[in-house]
Amino acid sequence: MKRNSSRLSVDYSGEPLMSRIEVKVRFSEVDSIRVVWHGSYVRYMEDGREDFGEKYGLEYMTIFNNGYTAPMVDMNLRYLQSVTVGDTVIVETRYVPTKAAKIIFEYSIFRKSDNALVLTATTTQVFMSKSEGILELNNPPFYEEWKKRWGVE
Amino acid sequence: MKRNSSRLSVDYSGEPLMSRIEVKVRFSEVDSIRVVWHGSYVRYMEDGREDFGEKYGLEYMTIFNNGYTAPMVDMNLRYLQSVTVGDTVIVETRYVPTKAAKIIFEYSIFRKSDNALVLTATTTQVFMSKSEGILELNNPPFYEEWKKRWGVE
Amino acid sequence: MKRNSSRLSVDYSGEPLMSRIEVKVRFSEVDSIRVVWHGSYVRYMEDGREDFGEKYGLEYMTIFNNGYTAPMVDMNLRYLQSVTVGDTVIVETRYVPTKAAKIIFEYSIFRKSDNALVLTATTTQVFMSKSEGILELNNPPFYEEWKKRWGVE
Amino acid sequence: MKRNSSRLSVDYSGEPLMSRIEVKVRFSEVDSIRVVWHGSYVRYMEDGREDFGEKYGLEYMTIFNNGYTAPMVDMNLRYLQSVTVGDTVIVETRYVPTKAAKIIFEYSIFRKSDNALVLTATTTQVFMSKSEGILELNNPPFYEEWKKRWGVE
Numbered sequence: 001m002k003r004n005s006s007r008l009s010v011d012y013s014g015e016p017l018m019s020r021i022e023v024k025v026r027f028s029e030v031d032s033i034r035v036v037w038h039g040s041y042v043r044y045m046e047d048g049r050e051d052f053g054e055k056y057g058l059e060y061m062t063i064f065n066n067g068y069t070a071p072m073v074d075m076n077l078r079y080l081q082s083v084t085v086g087d088t089v090i091v092e093t094r095y096v097p098t099k100a101a102k103i104i105f106e107y108s109i110f111r112k113s114d115n116a117l118v119l120t121a122t123t124t125q126v127f128m129s130k131s132e133g134i135l136e137l138n139n140p141p142f143y144e145e146w147k148k149r150w151g152v153e
Numbered sequence: 154m155k156r157n158s159s160r161l162s163v164d165y166s167g168e169p170l171m172s173r174i175e176v177k178v179r180f181s182e183v184d185s186i187r188v189v190w191h192g193s194y195v196r197y198m199e200d201g202r203e204d205f206g207e208k209y210g211l212e213y214m215t216i217f218n219n220g221y222t223a224p225m226v227d228m229n230l231r232y233l234q235s236v237t238v239g240d241t242v243i244v245e246t247r248y249v250p251t252k253a254a255k256i257i258f259e260y261s262i263f264r265k266s267d268n269a270l271v272l273t274a275t276t277t278q279v280f281m282s283k284s285e286g287i288l289e290l291n292n293p294p295f296y297e298e299w300k301k302r303w304g305v306e
Numbered sequence: 307m308k309r310n311s312s313r314l315s316v317d318y319s320g321e322p323l324m325s326r327i328e329v330k331v332r333f334s335e336v337d338s339i340r341v342v343w344h345g346s347y348v349r350y351m352e353d354g355r356e357d358f359g360e361k362y363g364l365e366y367m368t369i370f371n372n373g374y375t376a377p378m379v380d381m382n383l384r385y386l387q388s389v390t391v392g393d394t395v396i397v398e399t400r401y402v403p404t405k406a407a408k409i410i411f412e413y414s415i416f417r418k419s420d421n422a423l424v425l426t427a428t429t430t431q432v433f434m435s436k437s438e439g440i441l442e443l444n445n446p447p448f449y450e451e452w453k454k455r456w457g458v459e
Numbered sequence: 460m461k462r463n464s465s466r467l468s469v470d471y472s473g474e475p476l477m478s479r480i481e482v483k484v485r486f487s488e489v490d491s492i493r494v495v496w497h498g499s500y501v502r503y504m505e506d507g508r509e510d511f512g513e514k515y516g517l518e519y520m521t522i523f524n525n526g527y528t529a530p531m532v533d534m535n536l537r538y539l540q541s542v543t544v545g546d547t548v549i550v551e552t553r554y555v556p557t558k559a560a561k562i563i564f565e566y567s568i569f570r571k572s573d574n575a576l577v578l579t580a581t582t583t584q585v586f587m588s589k590s591e592g593i594l595e596l597n598n599p600p601f602y603e604e605w606k607k608r609w610g611v612e
Contacts, residue, residue, distance in 0.1 A: 028343050032336040038225035042192035072191035077228045086520050183491040190487050214392050239367050344531035348498035378497035381536045
């Protein structure tokens with residue numbers, strides 16, 4: 001089985017793929033009731049995804065240079081607390097294994113000052129070939145390779 | 154029963170509360186793969202919600218002037234098609250009845266040129282009193298009044 | 307002289323090229339001191355420029371389809387008053403004649419409720435050919451044609 | 460003279476007040492011609508200003524907690540080069556001494572990869588008292604104190 005052999009070779013032993021990044025709240029991201037506007041979290045999640053990409057070699061540009069884009073098809077956000085000007089948030093981005101031709105991430109965003117969980121979210125992306133502009137029903141070769149490398153489904 | 158008596162008086166007969174607004178895609182909302190960035194739809198949904206508010210008297214300022222804010226607690230977006238520079242989208246915002254102390258909306262966003270459905274979404278907001286900054290477990294009086302007026306739960 | 311003959315033929319008699327568009331302030335464009343964030347005006351100016359483009363045939367897509375982009379090289383904004391949630395602004399965009407290979411616009415933004423002037427601004431764009439990615443020192447043919455058509459320098 | 464005595468005490472000897480911060484370009488800040496949208500630089504400048512504020516004790520919240528806001532009244536940007544997805548920019552923010560009741564900053568933004576200067580800009584802010592909502596014609600006491608502390612006009 002790909003996953004197990006891969007896990008043995010890279011010795012990740014089931015440890016989830018995850019990145020953590022700090023993002024300072026911008027003044028312009030706070031709305032008129034002095035909390036971060038709910039839409040701004042979409043950017044923090046993008047920061048988290050890109051940080052994950054840098055750590056594991058799955059940046060936007062890697063996908064693009066392999067001939068694909070990865071449009072968002074599903075995004076769910078649950079807001080638990082608010083953050084404001086001067087706050088810093090910690091974005092945790094976790095890879096969610098799937099057999100489908102998709103990239104699924106889970107996010108937890110924390111307020112740095114007291115470590116309160118302020119948001120949980122998930123995103124699902126699919127693959128489109130740049131040349132043909134059509135949805136890929138199977139994982140692109142580069143992504144299969146990526147999964148093998150990290151021992152994940 | 155509140156709802157029925159109200160429905161009789163305003164004669165809405167179960168017709169859903171719904172607004173439609175056109176929004177022209179901004180150049181700055183389109184990303185580097187020449188489609189509207191997935192986060193930009195959060196703004197279109199806000200435009201839809203505010204348009205609904207103007208039509209039915211539930212604007213952000215109405216809520217605010219009654220002593221409340223209505224923070225987002227849940228947001229789900231499903232992307233079906235993409236739109237690009239020069240496109241106009243039509244945002245349909247529908248009120249979803251609930252007995253909970255929440256405001257729930259459903260959205261359908263269409264590409265105007267060919268009427269293709271490009272996004273469906275839901276949002277859930279709760280009420281916070283401005284003075285105390287705490288979550289309201291029951292509907293604020295002004296919102297109960299609003300529901301009666303429009304004959305909805 | 308191009309300009310005069312053109313002015314005669316289209317009979318614009320020196321009247322400036324100008325468009326006016328209304329833009330409703332978005333909740334997300336207002337910052338934590340409850341006024342429109344200074345950066346949001348850049349979007350209103352873009353709305354004005356695109357409205358001008360639609361009126362006179364100089365949209366972003368027209369420029370693009372002629373093989374060029376028109377990157378911003380200079381932008382100056384002067385803020386006179388503030389606007390807030392619920393306000394609508396009126397964006398006036400005026401073409402500024404120049405012999406240089408540039409597109410120069412002047413903007414006046416008014417608060418609709420009392421017609422107060424809230425911002426004046428200017429922008430300067432140059433032409434880049436898409437294929438070569440280099441600055442054009444002379445006006446592209448389509449733009450020379452456009453100037454003739456409207457009788458402007 | 461305030462400035463000199465202050466300069467002696469903090470021993471800054473005329474060295475300009477300046478901060479440098481790195482900002483990673485976000486995917487969502489890049490527009491459809493694959494360069495950073497001209498309006499996104501306004502956010503980078505805000506990042507620079509806030510970084511300056513942290514270094515020298517002039518953050519947005521410091522101003523706010525002293526009873527003032529500092530609205531933008533003038534902003535000028537000159538674009539020299541472009542940056543794209545994957546780039547990091549370096550924002551240099553310099554304090555510009557003035558006797559007027561204003562805060563003036565100069566900015567230089569560099570592309571990190573090759574140190575190319577991509578933008579120069581200036582901003583001017585004034586002081587408004589939160590309680591009265593009126594323009595301050597003289598420097599607020601806290602700002603006079605701040606100037607003394609750093610030995611600047």
